[in-house]
Amino acid sequence: MNKRIVDILKTDPPKEISVSGWVRSFRGNRFISLNDGSCLASLQVVIDSDKLPHELVSNLNNGASILATGRLISSQGSGQSVELQAEEIKIYGKSSQEELQKTILQPKRHSLEKLREQGHLRMRTNLFGAVFRIRHHMAYAINKYFNDNGFFYIHTPIITGTDAEGAGETFRVTTLPVGKNNIDNSKDFFGKPTHLTVSGQLEAELAALALGKVYTFGPTFRAENSNTTRHLAEFWMVEPEIAFADINDDINLGEEFLKYLINYALTNCKEDLQFLNDRANKEESQLPKDKRNELSLLERMNMVTENDFERITYTEAIDILLRSKPNKKKQFKYEVAWGVDLQSEHEKFLVEKHFKKPVVIVDYPESIKAFYMKRNDDGKTVAAMDILFPGIGEIIGGSQREERYDVLEQKCKEFNVPKDAIWWYLETRKFGTVPHAGFGLGFERLMMFVTGMNNIRDVIPFPRTPNNAEF
Numbered sequence: 149m150n151k152r153i154v155d156i157l158k159t160d161p162p163k164e165i166s167v168s169g170w171v172r173s174f175r176g177n178r179f180i181s182l183n184d185g186s187c188l189a190s191l192q193v194v195i196d197s198d199k200l201p202h203e204l205v206s207n208l209n210n211g212a213s214i215l216a217t218g219r220l221i222s223s224q225g226s227g228q229s230v231e232l233q234a235e236e237i238k239i240y241g242k243s244s245q246e247e248l249q250k251t252i253l254q255p256k257r258h259s260l261e262k263l264r265e266q267g268h269l270r271m272r273t274n275l276f277g278a279v280f281r282i283r284h285h286m287a288y289a290i291n292k293y294f295n296d297n298g299f300f301y302i303h304t305p306i307i308t309g310t311d312a313e314g315a316g317e318t319f320r321v322t323t324l325p326v327g328k329n330n331i332d333n334s335k336d337f338f339g340k341p342t343h344l345t346v347s348g349q350l351e352a353e354l355a356a357l358a359l360g361k362v363y364t365f366g367p368t369f370r371a372e373n374s375n376t377t378r379h380l381a382e383f384w385m386v387e388p389e390i391a392f393a394d395i396n397d398d399i400n401l402g403e404e405f406l407k408y409l410i411n412y413a414l415t416n417c418k419e420d421l422q423f424l425n426d427r428a429n430k431e432e433s434q435l436p437k438d439k440r441n442e443l444s445l446l447e448r449m450n451m452v453t454e455n456d457f458e459r460i461t462y463t464e465a466i467d468i469l470l471r472s473k474p475n476k477k478k479q480f481k482y483e484v485a486w487g488v489d490l491q492s493e494h495e496k497f498l499v500e501k502h503f504k505k506p507v508v509i510v511d512y513p514e515s516i517k518a519f520y521m522k523r524n525d526d527g528k529t530v531a532a533m534d535i536l537f538p539g540i541g542e543i544i545g546g547s548q549r550e551e552r553y554d555v556l557e558q559k560c561k562e563f564n565v566p567k568d569a570i571w572w573y574l575e576t577r578k579f580g581t582v583p584h585a586g587f588g589l590g591f592e593r594l595m596m597f598v599t600g601m602n603n604i605r606d607v608i609p610f611p612r613t614p615n616n617a618e619f
């Protein structure tokens with residue numbers, strides 16, 4: 149295998165090398181901009197067209213894949229430190245001249261919508277190359293953080309017979325013939341109704357009650373028909389679960405973890421982040437002033453790593469919202485009242501206008517949160533916590549878990565959670581139950597924050613959303 153461009157750019161010239169990649173542009177019958185995806189930068193490959201077969205030169209159009217061999221030298225031009233003076237070019241695969249016009253490989257500005265429609269090619273652009281390299285680094289950092297801190301990676305099932313969040317927004321899994329009404333579940337593959345998991349939490353709890361500190365990191369599925377810029381039907385969730393821990397340990401872990409991940413990106417994804425930062429600044433300069441971000445991408449990231457997150461209770465959040473200007477001026481679409489779930493407009497106000505930094509809200513009313521959350525002594529709130537980020541809203545949702553068997557059993561009744569579906573979950577409260585807590589981080593929400601991309605469809609390689617499962 150040949151050297152990757154990321155390494156070639158760090159090589160001291162002169163040196164004989166071969167390099168493979170895709171043509172990004174070909175100018176003046178002389179300069180090929182060659183990219184192999186290993187980094188944002190392309191390598192300048194200089195050819196002497198007169199010394200190469202005419203047929204070959206005429207096929208060096210955008211998107212073609214080539215092997216170039218020659219001498220790496222210090223660059224004569226500005227804009228790059230080294231360039232390759234190629235003596236030999238081999239074309240692996242041509243790029244269809246007739247059809248190129250229709251594709252996003254054409255080097256000009258394309259809308260994000262158009263890039264999404266060509267999801268099979270969009271990773272070849274600078275923008276999506278940067279996004280998906282960062283996505284890799286974030287996934288790695290997640291595993292590294294947990295490994296370095298004594299957590300074990302647990303693989304929880306994707307097909308489940310329980311709906312952890314109780315929200316009824318699941319995708320069914322079945323081998324029964326399509327379109328049959330009156331489905332006899334006992335004849336189905338698993339002998340009972342099953343669906344794609346919405347969360348690995350319940351199984352992660354079982355593991356935490358044996359291994360101490362664990363995490364899951366896998367795909368989760370929700371059939372919410374909300375076509376927003378922050379929801380996917382298939383998304384990746386990171387769910388740590390810690391035994392012998394309370395809600396404050398949980399919040400501390402969430403804050404430290406997020407800061408670690410953002411710092412990791414700042415240190416290890418410099419070139420791609422700078423590119424995304426500058427791109428966003430340029431895009432925003434076209435917008436009216438009130439639509440622009442007050443801070444740039446890099447400033448927002450530094451703001452998060454340098455500040456303590458604000459911690460308030462749900463009750464305090466409601467008070468702030470009730471006293472707020474937009475509430476008095478009736479600018480909120482949804483009602484603010486104790487007992488009602490916060491809407492994204494409320495979260496936005498708290499994070500972006502009031503505190504101007506990440507906010508952790510704890511102790512939500514019991515009725516608006518999941519059955520497994522620990523009932524507080526006041527009898528009406530639970531030890532739940534959401535971490536809200538600027539521009540994103542809820543990035544983490546978690547809680548201390550109800551570890552008392554009798555209370556949990558009662559809550560199952562109140563929330564209509566059938567005991568026989570989660571008998572195994574209840575059993576853990578009978579044998580050595582302990583205070584424990586955990587949370588779920590939406591991986592794509594993190595990716596939105598770290599890349600500055602505004603639509604969640606642009607931070608996952610192949611998004612699944614209502615009416616869209618292409619590629």
Ligand code: 4AD
Nearest residue numbers: 347349379380383387543544545546586587588590
């Ligand atoms: O708040 P959620 O629903 O929490 C749980 O599922 C818990 N079982 C987690 C736990 O305690 N182990 O989801 C967790 C996070 C949200 O804060 C959000 O970041 C993300 O998952 N999320 C989504 N991301 C993309 N598309 C969706 N449809 C999402 N729904 C939730």
Ligand code: MG
Nearest residue numbers: 534542544545
């Ligand atoms: Mg939530």
